[in-house]
Amino acid sequence: MDLLLDRLRAAGFDAVTAQAAHGGVVALAGLATLRDGSRVFAKTLRAGADDLFEVEAEGLRALRVAGVTTPEVLAVTPRLLVLEPLPPRRDDDxxxxxxxxxxxxxxxxxxxxxxxxxxxxxxxxxxxxxxxxxxxxxxxxxxxxxxxxxxxxxxxxxxxxxxxxxxxxxxxxxxxxxxxxxxxxxxxxxxxxxxxxxxxxxxxxxxxxxxxxxxxxxxxxxxxxxxxxxxxxxxxxxxxxxxxxxxxxxxxxxxxxxxxxxxxxxxxxxxxxxxxxxxxxxxxx
The missing domain is CATH 3.90.1200.10 (Aminoglycoside phosphotransferase (APH), C-terminal lobe)
Structure with a gap:
C-alpha cells in the first residue's frame, strides 16, 4: 500500500492510509482515506500495460453514457486510476x-x-x-x-x-x-x-x-x-x-x-x- 499512497499523493490526493482490496489479478488496489476524511478507491501498477487504466476509464465512461451506473473517474494516469468508492452489492436481495x-x-x-x-x-x-x-x-x-x-x-x-x-x-x-x-x-x-x-x-x-x-x-x-x-x-x-x-x-x-x-x-x-x-x-x- 505504500506504493499506492505515494502515487496518490503525487497525483494530488492527500492520502493518509489505504486498506488493501483483494480479488484482482492485475493491479494493486485499495480504499484510501484522505486527510479531510473522504475516501477514494485507487489502483496502481508496478510496471507494464501503459494504457490499461486509460482503457478501463474509457469503458466506464462509455457505459455511463449508455445509462449504466459506474463509479466516477477522478483521475487516470498510466500508473494510477482513482475512482469514487461504491458500496458492496446486495447478494440476497x-x-x-x-x-x-x-x-x-x-x-x-x-x-x-x-x-x-x-x-x-x-x-x-x-x-x-x-x-x-x-x-x-x-x-x-x-x-x-x-x-x-x-x-x-x-x-x-x-x-x-x-x-x-x-x-x-x-x-x-x-x-x-x-x-x-x-x-x-x-x-x-x-x-x-x-x-x-x-x-x-x-x-x-x-x-x-x-x-x-x-x-x-x-x-x-x-x-x-x-x-x-x-x-x-x-x-x-x-x-x-x-x-x-x-x-x-x-x-x-x-x-x-x-x-x-x-x-x-x-x-x-x-x-x-x-x-x-x-x-x-x-x-x-
Whole structure:
C-alpha cells in the first residue's frame, strides 16, 4: 500500500492510509482515506500495460453514457486510476438483481452497432483483448474471443492437438449453433465481482472490457460463473425486458469459452477451467 499512497499523493490526493482490496489479478488496489476524511478507491501498477487504466476509464465512461451506473473517474494516469468508492452489492436481495437486469437489458437494446469490436484493443486481466472490427459476428466470436487464446503458452500446454482441433471445429460450426444477432455495447466481464451498489441505490458496474459484441456474451459471464441464488431473478427480468430466444441456456457455455480460456492463460483455476472446456468441446472431438 505504500506504493499506492505515494502515487496518490503525487497525483494530488492527500492520502493518509489505504486498506488493501483483494480479488484482482492485475493491479494493486485499495480504499484510501484522505486527510479531510473522504475516501477514494485507487489502483496502481508496478510496471507494464501503459494504457490499461486509460482503457478501463474509457469503458466506464462509455457505459455511463449508455445509462449504466459506474463509479466516477477522478483521475487516470498510466500508473494510477482513482475512482469514487461504491458500496458492496446486495447478494440476497432479489430486487437488486432485478434492477441490474433492467439496466443491462437497456444497455443491450439501446446501443445497437453495425460492427463487432471496438475502436481500440482492451484488456482482459493482464492480457490483451483483441477488438479488431469485424462485420461477421460468428467470425468475431471465433477469431477474437475464442481461438485468440490458443497461442497463449498455458493454453497451448493445457490441450493436446486433438482437443485444439475440436475447439476449431466448434468455432467453424458457430453459424449453425448461434442465431445471428446484432452487435451491442457489452460490459465484457460481467461476473458477480464486477457488480457493486450505486450511491443512489440500484446496481453499478466496474472493471469493464467493453466492445460491441453479442448480448449473450455478457449474460454468459453471470450464468456460468458462481453467483448467489437471488441472481436467478436477473435472467427472468432480463428475458421480459430484452427477450431471450429459445435455447439460450444451451448457448451461453459457448460464449463462456472465452472466459475459461482466459482463466487458463492467467493460470487462474486452470485445471478446473480446462475440464470445463473439454466438456463443451466434447461433441466436436
Amino acid at each position: 432479489e430486487r437488486f438483481w432485478e434492477e441490474l437486469a433492467r439496466d443491462v437489458a437497456r444497455l443491450h437494446t439501446t446501443t445497437r452497432g453495425d460492427r463487432f469490436g471496438w475502436h481500440r484493443d482492451g484488456w482482459l486481466g493482464r492480457l490483451r483483448q483483441d477488438n479488431t472490427w469485424h462485420s461477421d459476428g460468428h467470425a468475431f466470436l471465433a477469431q477474437r474471443r475464442i481461438l485468440r487464446w490458443l497461442p497463449e503458452p498455458l493454453v497451448e500446454a493445457a490441450f493436446d492437438a486433438a482437443e485444439r482441433r475440436a475447439l476449431e471445429r466448434l468455432c467453424a460450426a458457430l453459424p449453425d449453433l448461434l442465431p445471428p444477432r446484432p452487435p451491442v455495447l457489452t460490459h465484457g466481464d460481467l461476473w458477480r465481482e464486477n457488480v457493486l451498489s450505486g450511491r443512489a441505490g440500484g446496481a453499478a458496474l466496474i472493471d469493464p472490457a467493453v466492445s460491441y459484441s453479442w448480448a449473450e456474451a455478457d449474460l454468459s459471464m453471470l450464468w456460468c460463473s458462481p453467483r448467489p441464488p437471488a441472481s436467478d431473478r436477473f435472467f427472468e427480468v432480463y428475458a421480459d425486458a430484452a427477450g431471450l430466444e429459445a435455447g439460450w441456456r444451451d448457448r451461453l457455455p459457448l460464449f463462456h469459452l472465452r472466459e475459461l480460456l482466459s482463466s487458463i492463460a492467467h493460470d487462474d483455476y486452470a485445471a478446473e477451467c480446462a475440464e470445463a472446456v473439454r466438456e463443451i468441446i466434447a461433441p466436436f472431438a
